[in-house]
Amino acid sequence: MNDIPLIVSTDWLGERLEDPKLRIVDATVFMKFPEGGGPPNVESGKTSYEQGHIPGAIYADLVGELSDKDSDLPFTVPSREAFVKKLTELGIGDDTYTVIYDQNALVGESVAASYWASRLAWQMRYEGYDNVAILEGGLQKWQAEGRELSTEQPSYPAASFSGKRRTEMLATKEDVRKAMDDEHTVLLNSLSPEEFQAAHIPSSTNVFFGAHADEETKALYNEDQVRASFEGTGALDPDKKVITYCGGGIAATWNALLLNNLGQQNVAVYDGSMNEWASDPSCPIVKSEV
Template identity: 55%
Template sequence: MSKIPLIVTTEWLAERLNDPNLRLLDASTFLKHPEKDGYYDVWSGKEAYEKGHIPGAVFADLHKELSDPDSEFAFTLPSRERFIEKISNLGVGEGTRVVVYDQGAIVGAPIIASHWATRLAWQLRYEGFEDVAVLDGGFPKWLDEGRPVTTEPGSYPPGKFTSLRKPELFVTKEDVLRAIDDENVIIIDSLTEEHYNGEVNTYGRLGHIPGSVNVFFGSHSDSETKELYDEEKLRNKFEKVGALDPNKKVITYCGSAIAATWNAFVLNKLGQHNVAVYDGSLTEWAKDPSLPLETT
């Protein structure tokens, strides 16, 4: 069984829905920003999944089940034991290949990005499971094409998860603080230019991590087709900030390490594999007054 591509098309998935080794995970989560300043609201996509999903898919609850229930910050990585228990129960394990999709990026915003899907895919890869892909365009594209939808819950036999963790995909606030003055590390802020500049206050303090460069996660897909732009266009965005230099390490962050995983996945697609995600992101960073932030 050949390794799955990082990102697959709706056509690719439609041809393989009956593959007995395929595990299709709906990672839909909903996030809505206030009109100006203030933290966002987040809720589970379980109800949306129950109203309609791709046939065979099971619901993967990023908001509750697949995050640390004891953390003060939303979407903090759970313990390895908790993650393996939950993901195995969804059928993921040795001999399976996984496709993750979601139902959209941000409520009320015209942003095309499968960043909830890449969040779960990144968690799988962090725990060592490599045979995972994200559906380009997600559920919105699937619907646009008139492909089959069901309300019948999916189900898979429990998986046997044997992969070993890859700690190099994860960084802490201490790692990021050290990276600020390291010329061999590119730190990417994945939020909007307004957040980066300090014009919007979502996290309690304005601005971005010093030395970071801004590559907005919502700028990688065509709003008409919902597909990723061609490789040349994607490459240009990241080449401008030096992130495709094979001799550099890249750290991505955002608000809660969701959008950051979309940037990380696109970088991986472009051949940059030395990429880590700052899991605490600005939710954690801004709360610690000893950590620097700057505005533009």
């Protein structure tokens, strides 16, 4: 398979819908924030997928099937065996290429970012899949352009997969501890400025994951604008390593993807993120005094 871009347009995908080697994946998860505050309620996007999706798309359940059910933390990576088994059962393997989308499904928030799609893409690359792309603007942009939806739920023959895990793409709590005092590593918090000010890991800098795309059209800003978001953080320095983190390791994958797309290849995601860090009393946190 030839390499495909990290991010593809709706036109790019529309021209390839009939390609037998293409696998389109809906990775939607809904996060609903309680009115009184507190952690979000997380719901599968399977029902929404069944009501209408891009023709040929299959659904991948990040919450129920592609996260570690035995972990004390939500959404952490499952075993390699379980992950690869599920994807090959879906028909994704060595002889296919994958385009992933979601519905920008942060209910109650106006954020344009395909962070659930980027989460699945990051997990796939971590396990050694190469030909994986994100659909720019997700399902919302596809629909806004008047493109076709389908309710058919296709299935594909089981695939085989021979890729190797890329351990350098995942950062652990101990990696982050070391990074706090390492001038050659940039810790990049991907949450909103308000959340960053409230609590963050020492020495980290902040680039909000929702700052890179138009809230109305869901299209990414041009490359110069996206690059400007990261200027001054050190994250674009090719001689440095970047570790992105957020609340639970989801939004961090969106910033990681965009950095990769800008040419910064030395990027890891702290999978446990603040869920893990804040639950350990030995881990220092910078908190707002307000």
